[in-house]
Amino acid sequence: MTKKPNTSRLHIPEPPFRPGDTPDYSHISVPAEHTLAKPDTLCEGHETSQHALGLIRVLRFNGEAVGEWNPNLSEEQLLKALKDMMMTRAMDARMFTMQRQGKMSFYMKSTGEEAMSIGHAMALRSDDMVFPTYRQQGILISRGASIKEMMCQCLSNAGDPLDGKSIPVLYSFKKHGFFSISGNLGTQLIQGVGWAMANAYRDEDGIASVITGEGSTAEGDFHYALNFASTYRAPCIINVVNNQWAISSFQGIAMGEGQSFAARGTGYGLATLRVDGNDVLAVYAATAWAAERARRGGGATVIEHFTYRKEGHSTSDDPSKYRPEDEPDVWPFGDPIERLKAHMILLGLWDEDRHAEQEAACKKEIREIYKQAEAMGSLSGDTNVNDFTMFEQVYETPPRHLKDQIDMFKAEQD
Amino acid sequence: MPQMNMIEAIRDALDVKMGQDKDVLVFGEDVGYFGGVFRCTAGLQEKHGLHRCFDTPISEGGIVGIAVGMAANGLRPVAEIQFADYIYPGYDQIASEAARLRYRSNGDFTAPLTIRTPVGGGIYGGTTHSQSPESLFTHIAGLKTVIPSNPYDAKGLLIQAIEDNDPVLFLEPKRLYNGPFDGDPHKPAVSWAKHELGDVPAGHYTVPFESARKVASGDDLTILCYGTMVWVAETSAKMMGVDADILDLRSLLPLDIDAIAESVKRTGRCLILHEATRTSGFGAELAAQVAEACFYSLEVPIFRVTGWDTPYPHAQEWAYFPGQRRVCGGIRTIMESQ
Numbered sequence: 001m002t003k004k005p006n007t008s009r010l011h012i013p014e015p016p017f018r019p020g021d022t023p024d025y026s027h028i029s030v031p032a033e034h035t036l037a038k039p040d041t042l043c044e045g046h047e048t049s050q051h052a053l054g055l056i057r058v059l060r061f062n063g064e065a066v067g068e069w070n071p072n073l074s075e076e077q078l079l080k081a082l083k084d085m086m087m088t089r090a091m092d093a094r095m096f097t098m099q100r101q102g103k104m105s106f107y108m109k110s111t112g113e114e115a116m117s118i119g120h121a122m123a124l125r126s127d128d129m130v131f132p133t134y135r136q137q138g139i140l141i142s143r144g145a146s147i148k149e150m151m152c153q154c155l156s157n158a159g160d161p162l163d164g165k166s167i168p169v170l171y172s173f174k175k176h177g178f179f180s181i182s183g184n185l186g187t188q189l190i191q192g193v194g195w196a197m198a199n200a201y202r203d204e205d206g207i208a209s210v211i212t213g214e215g216s217t218a219e220g221d222f223h224y225a226l227n228f229a230s231t232y233r234a235p236c237i238i239n240v241v242n243n244q245w246a247i248s249s250f251q252g253i254a255m256g257e258g259q260s261f262a263a264r265g266t267g268y269g270l271a272t273l274r275v276d277g278n279d280v281l282a283v284y285a286a287t288a289w290a291a292e293r294a295r296r297g298g299g300a301t302v303i304e305h306f307t308y309r310k311e312g313h314s315t316s317d318d319p320s321k322y323r324p325e326d327e328p329d330v331w332p333f334g335d336p337i338e339r340l341k342a343h344m345i346l347l348g349l350w351d352e353d354r355h356a357e358q359e360a361a362c363k364k365e366i367r368e369i370y371k372q373a374e375a376m377g378s379l380s381g382d383t384n385v386n387d388f389t390m391f392e393q394v395y396e397t398p399p400r401h402l403k404d405q406i407d408m409f410k411a412e413q414d
Numbered sequence: 415m416p417q418m419n420m421i422e423a424i425r426d427a428l429d430v431k432m433g434q435d436k437d438v439l440v441f442g443e444d445v446g447y448f449g450g451v452f453r454c455t456a457g458l459q460e461k462h463g464l465h466r467c468f469d470t471p472i473s474e475g476g477i478v479g480i481a482v483g484m485a486a487n488g489l490r491p492v493a494e495i496q497f498a499d500y501i502y503p504g505y506d507q508i509a510s511e512a513a514r515l516r517y518r519s520n521g522d523f524t525a526p527l528t529i530r531t532p533v534g535g536g537i538y539g540g541t542t543h544s545q546s547p548e549s550l551f552t553h554i555a556g557l558k559t560v561i562p563s564n565p566y567d568a569k570g571l572l573i574q575a576i577e578d579n580d581p582v583l584f585l586e587p588k589r590l591y592n593g594p595f596d597g598d599p600h601k602p603a604v605s606w607a608k609h610e611l612g613d614v615p616a617g618h619y620t621v622p623f624e625s626a627r628k629v630a631s632g633d634d635l636t637i638l639c640y641g642t643m644v645w646v647a648e649t650s651a652k653m654m655g656v657d658a659d660i661l662d663l664r665s666l667l668p669l670d671i672d673a674i675a676e677s678v679k680r681t682g683r684c685l686i687l688h689e690a691t692r693t694s695g696f697g698a699e700l701a702a703q704v705a706e707a708c709f710y711s712l713e714v715p716i717f718r719v720t721g722w723d724t725p726y727p728h729a730q731e732w733a734y735f736p737g738q739r740r741v742c743g744g745i746r747t748i749m750e751s752q
């Protein structure tokens with residue numbers, strides 16, 4: 001693939017590397033110092049404007065946890081974070097393979113971004129409503145959702161709580177504070193703000209956490225969310241997961257001349273944090289800070305989680321068509337699981353053998369759960385979903401015209 | 415019984431529901447302190463509090479978006495879109511989100527919200543204050559679309575909409591706010607005072623959806639209409655001296671197809687009216703349903719009288735509006751057909 005050069009003053013942003021190039025991200029400086037102060041959670045929004053440009057980090061590559069933002073998680077919490085990240089990765093791997101075998105129409109991995117989901121979920125209360133994208137399955141795993149039900153959703157089979165109505169990974173788990181995922185990007189951001197406004201109206205201290213990829217911040221809904229959150233001081237967190245890629249478009253297409261996605265919040269007077277998204281402790285700390293701010297009546301925080309999408313956008317995507325194949329390997333912020341592992345080894349809580357055992361155990365557990373899930377049906381055989389369920393839940397009760405259509409469909413069956 | 419115009423009836427419906435149910439919130443552009451550009455929410459903030467009736471940023475997508483989130487979280491939001499002509503930035507939130515939330519989550523989350531918005535022409539609003547976009551909404555599965563033609567129905571339908579567990583689009587024919595309008599702009603304006611449909615009971619009552627109102631009974635032809643056109647239909651039928659069976663549909667989706675079929679099967683002639691543009695308008699749906707349900711009873715082809723397929727013009731307002739001349743022409747065509 002050869003690029004044609006620009007021949008006019010029209011600026012078309014291009015990523016630094018395309019297939020065939022040798023990726024070199026040394027221009028992205030990994031802050032060596034952990035100097036960003038941790039302000040009071042009720043500080044003025046503008047007091048965090050530097051936090052939108054820097055990068056909050058806790059975990060050094062050597063495994064040390066340093067700085068004011070260190071959340072000092074307990075041994076139990078660290079073990080849980082690691083296990084949940086590993087389970088998420090194992091589930092993604094299994095589901096991807098099964099999609100390739102024709103068991104489901106589609107799947108989306110979150111590989112490389114597990115710290116965002118897990119660190120975020122752990123720092124929220126389990127009844128705080130998250131408005132996720134399709135790449136936060138880790139939140140469900142962290143909150144103890146049934147992995148079998150999740151898999152059945154992807155398989156659209158008899159065990160799918162959604163009766164096959166939605167495509168894979170568009171989960172809905174109200175009981176786990178997990179809002180129904182829309183396939184339409186961005187739309188849920190403003191809804192989450194509305195959810196948070198309802199909490200505030202009722203004087204409840206629950207908050208909402210809304211999540212978008214960096215690419216989808218270009219939707220008007222992102223502006224609506226920041227604007228309404230600012231106007232009504234809605235108790236919510238607005239998360240931008242900057243994994244560098246929106247399908248094949250690099251982050252510069254959505255970013256324009258902006259300095260960071262977190263800095264988008266500055267003009268709205270919101271608190272803004274930019275965090276190393278591959279550092280589960282930093283994600284936890286930033287989330288905990290923003291959640292406390294929201295609960296105390298300080299309003300919304302925009303958090304940019306700076307991370308990297310290690311795999312294709314979805315099972316329908318081949319990233320080697322638009323970025324160097326080894327780009328994930330040279331990404332300067334490492335892998336979130338490896339980084340937590342190094343920390344736990346340094347603390348003497350963990351070692352390579354236990355890690356290998358746990359990896360094998362996660363893989364085995366996921367395989368077993370998958371087997372049970374697939375036994376309830378799949379696209380390659382029979383999904384075991386009754387077709388008539390397609391007429392349910394359009395309205396609370398079907399109006400006359402839908403009843404007529406149910407009869408028409410019935411007649412079609414004979 | 416209290417006498418109200420349609421603005422007062424709408425305000426009264428909101429007031430009744432806000433009084434009964436703390437979960438009912440009212441918001442939109444200029445609806446708070448000022449009470450809305452058409453005054454439908456005047457006094458509600460003062461009576462029920464700043465946090466129950468408030469102004470929003472000029473952001474229709476944002477207004478509908480927060481309504482979806484609030485409704486999913488147990489409230490009963492009533493959002494106002496200042497003019498239906500400005501609803502399009504909120505269209506995605508209505509079509510893709512409010513209407514589909516129940517379905518895509520299989521009932522895990524729902525969106526019991528109401529969106530009120532003024533529609534239709536007759537006030538020299540030109541392209542941007544006159545549109546009737548109902549068919550863009552009746553095409554959406556999961557949404558209900560209703561449109562009153564008088565104060566009594568406005569209050570009852572609005573209370574019904576707020577209490578409905580599904581999202582409802584409540585269209586307010588703005589030319590009828592202050593009085594019935596028979597389509598003749600040269601006559602002095604008539605008010606709802608002393609009109610029997612301006613008798614609006616105090617307190618709580620509902621008008622069910624899927625229940626067309628019989629405006630006039632007759633055997634010569636059936637006229638299907640809603641909103642402002644109800645009044646044009648009634649006057650035009652009188653002018654033509656026909657015994658028309660006139661149905662005010664009130665609810666477009668769900669639709670009272672039984673009342674429609676009963677009437678058309680009896681008269682054998684069907685005239686369909688709307689102010690909106692013609693092609694793919696709601697009249698097309700009505701014509702199709704009448705053809706499906708009543709084809710063998712029809713004596714003559716179905717006929718539609720509508721606005722033209724142009725944007726809503728300004729100076730040419732009455733040339734665009736399907737007034738008495740066009741409706742009478744439609745009645746004549748139907749009655750003269752063999």
Ligand SMILES: Cc1ncc(C[n+]2csc(CCOP(=O)(O)OP(=O)(O)O)c2C)c(N)n1
Pocket residue numbers: 133135183184185186212213214215216217243245246247309313
């Ligand atoms: C409104 C809308 N436009 C386009 C799409 C198609 N689409 C699905 S995912 C995607 C990329 C989103 O990228 P980003 O927001 O960065 O999230 P990521 O996939 O990187 O997690 C696009 C364009 C969509 N689903 N919805």
